[in-house]
Amino acid sequence: MKNKIVNDTIRLFIITLVAGIILGIVYNLTKAPIATQEELSKQNAYKMVLSAADKFEELADEKYSDANITATLSDALKSSEDALEKDDIAGVVVGTSNGAYAGLVVTVIAHDGYGGDIKYAVGIDKDGILQGISFLAISETAGLGMRAKQDPSFAAQFTGVSVDRYVLVKDGSGSNSDSTIDAISGSTVTSKAVLRGVNAAKVAVKEIKAAKAVTKGGVTVE
Amino acid sequence: MSKASERIYNGIIKENPTLVLTLGMCPTLAVTTSAINGIGMGLSSLVVLALSNALISALRKFIPDGVRMPAYIVVVASLVTVVQFLMQAYTPSIYASLGIYIPLIVVNCIILGRAEAYASKNAIYPSFFDGIGMGLGFTAALTLLGAVRELIGSGTILSDGSKALVQIPEAVYSPASIFVLAPGAFIVLAFFIAIMNRIKRKHGMKPAEVPDYISEEKEEA
Numbered sequence: 001m002k003n004k005i006v007n008d009t010i011r012l013f014i015i016t017l018v019a020g021i022i023l024g025i026v027y028n029l030t031k032a033p034i035a036t037q038e039e040l041s042k043q044n045a046y047k048m049v050l051s052a053a054d055k056f057e058e059l060a061d062e063k064y065s066d067a068n069i070t071a072t073l074s075d076a077l078k079s080s081e082d083a084l085e086k087d088d089i090a091g092v093v094v095g096t097s098n099g100a101y102a103g104l105v106v107t108v109i110a111h112d113g114y115g116g117d118i119k120y121a122v123g124i125d126k127d128g129i130l131q132g133i134s135f136l137a138i139s140e141t142a143g144l145g146m147r148a149k150q151d152p153s154f155a156a157q158f159t160g161v162s163v164d165r166y167v168l169v170k171d172g173s174g175s176n177s178d179s180t181i182d183a184i185s186g187s188t189v190t191s192k193a194v195l196r197g198v199n200a201a202k203v204a205v206k207e208i209k210a211a212k213a214v215t216k217g218g219v220t221v222e
Numbered sequence: 223m224s225k226a227s228e229r230i231y232n233g234i235i236k237e238n239p240t241l242v243l244t245l246g247m248c249p250t251l252a253v254t255t256s257a258i259n260g261i262g263m264g265l266s267s268l269v270v271l272a273l274s275n276a277l278i279s280a281l282r283k284f285i286p287d288g289v290r291m292p293a294y295i296v297v298v299a300s301l302v303t304v305v306q307f308l309m310q311a312y313t314p315s316i317y318a319s320l321g322i323y324i325p326l327i328v329v330n331c332i333i334l335g336r337a338e339a340y341a342s343k344n345a346i347y348p349s350f351f352d353g354i355g356m357g358l359g360f361t362a363a364l365t366l367l368g369a370v371r372e373l374i375g376s377g378t379i380l381s382d383g384s385k386a387l388v389q390i391p392e393a394v395y396s397p398a399s400i401f402v403l404a405p406g407a408f409i410v411l412a413f414f415i416a417i418m419n420r421i422k423r424k425h426g427m428k429p430a431e432v433p434d435y436i437s438e439e440k441e442e443a
Binding site: 015022142 | 308312314
């Protein structure tokens with residue numbers, strides 16, 4: 001009986017040990033290629049929302065790093081008209097074109113979606129015009145909230161205009177050329193979450209512009 | 223019939239994991255909101271099932287009976303993680319479309335179910351094909367479920383947002399959204415199981431008949 005327990009333990013230990021070693025080796029082998037792929041897909045994702053830029057850089061100041069930016073901007077977010085404390089800014093990158101400032105891409109996480117967090121990138125060019133929204137992670141209900149991503153006409157309402165704040169309307173009076181946004185019918189929660197996130201991105205852009213932050217490559221946001 | 227094709231027939235019809243064994247209900251109900259989701263989940267599971275079955279079968283003499291469950295879980299979870307790393311590093315486009323299903327596979331009880339019921343008692347070659355058969359059965363069931371739910375619930379089949387393989391104009395049919403929500407999954411699944419029972423009867427099996435070894439592991443599933 002005792003031998004059985006010892007035997008079982010040793011064998012299970014060997015299995016977990018071998019599994020651990022294999023995992024470690026594969027992790028190390030694939031670490032670099034995965035990082036390259038992630039960087040590549042990030043650059044492509046940024047490019048989709050801000051086509052005017054050819055390169056994307058991070059801001060030099062530590063307070064604008066991915067880890068700190070929400071805290072840095074929390075006062076501005078809270079005091080904005082929508083009281084945006086529910087949203088996180090996941091990161092900001094500066095798009096440059098031939099070494100000159102071209103716009104900002106703000107990645108936002110809206111926590112109040114119907115199916116949990118919605119993460120998306122918002123591209124705003126140097127004139128404050130919203131160029132594009134690209135959804136990175138969304139798990140809204142298929143056929144309802146998912147239309148935020150799948151039906152381009154929703155995101156299209158945000159693009160092409162330069163306003164400080166978007167407003168959601170439910171009576172179909174939304175327009176592609178001003179700050180009113182038509183809610184997706186049957187998915188007010190999702191529409192609201194996306195809209196608030198975009199407004200949060202707007203606040204972030206305003207703050208960073210006001211601070212004249214400088215990128216790692218030495219380009220000033222203005 | 224050769225051993226390999228027998229296992230594949232077994233996985234698709236006779237012991238279809240979704241419609242006969244009713245294993246893996248969580249992913250089945252959750253991801254079949256559209257046909258493409260069903261295909262993605264099914265194919266990812268197929269690859270992992272075939273590999274994990276072969277691996278468990280190769281280790282079946284080494285794994286002691288008393289601790290076989292933790293051993294299976296370690297083997298399957300490591301395998302899935304390795305597959306995920308490799309996909310992420312070298313086939314990013316496949317990873318982008320199938321990657322989200324990978325974490326769901328680790329907790330998929332079809333894999334542990336097949337390891338326990340088949341791979342731990344049989345040689346590597348038939349175990350591998352048992353995995354492929356089960357994977358194909360899972361894929362077929364999920365894709366059909368997804369297609370029906372998508373058709374009734376969104377009025378499309380294999381839609382990617384802008385274009386679809388089949389698209390019913392909204393003027394003709396207004397989609398019943400309940401079919402892409404959870405209740406729709408149960409309704410469609412029930413109809414599918416009923417149809418499957420009919421097919422089984424034609425093959426000379428009783429509708430409720432499942433292989434002996436399944437009844438005891440149902441609770442774990």
